[in-house]
Amino acid sequence: MDKVYISQLHVETIIGVYDFEKESKQSLYFDIVMATDISSAAATDDISLAVDYAKVSARVDAFCQQNQVELLETLVEGLAQMILQEFAVPQVTIKVSKPAAVPKAQTVGVEITRARVR
Numbered sequence: 039m040d041k042v043y044i045s046q047l048h049v050e051t052i053i054g055v056y057d058f059e060k061e062s063k064q065s066l067y068f069d070i071v072m073a074t075d076i077s078s079a080a081a082t083d084d085i086s087l088a089v090d091y092a093k094v095s096a097r098v099d100a101f102c103q104q105n106q107v108e109l110l111e112t113l114v115e116g117l118a119q120m121i122l123q124e125f126a127v128p129q130v131t132i133k134v135s136k137p138a139a140v141p142k143a144q145t146v147g148v149e150i151t152r153a154r155v156r
């Protein structure tokens with residue numbers, strides 16, 4: 039299966055378990071890989087037949103602003119379901135990194151892969 043991907047998408051949003059995290063936005067970085075068959079888009083050179091990575095990026099940012107949650111797990115699960123439904127891809131992998139969370143680590147985060155249920 040072919041892939042369309044987004045690397046290190048920077049989103050600033052309210053996210054976290056602790057009270058101090060609910061007061062100001064923090065940086066998250068998303069790596070997103072979407073399975074797709076690119077043959078129709080390649081044959082026609084038509085963006086409407088492609089998974090538009092710019093539209094996905096904008097939706098991910100908007101989703102993060104509209105859905106303020108505590109856990110990275112909750113956020114990526116919601117994002118995966120949104121991408122599967124709105125962009126007609128059969129499978130998506132999302133890795134989210136929260137570099138400021140653990141000072142002694144370069145970064146921490148969560149990665150999931152979800153497939154559309156037929």
Ligand SMILES: Nc1nc2c(c(=O)[nH]1)N=C([C@H](O)[C@@H](O)CO)CN2
Pocket residue numbers: 053054055056059108109110111136139140
């Ligand atoms: N598996 C997770 N562990 C932790 C999360 C999380 O979202 N998933 N979040 C926190 C805090 O919000 C942390 O980022 C603040 O230091 C802790 N562990």
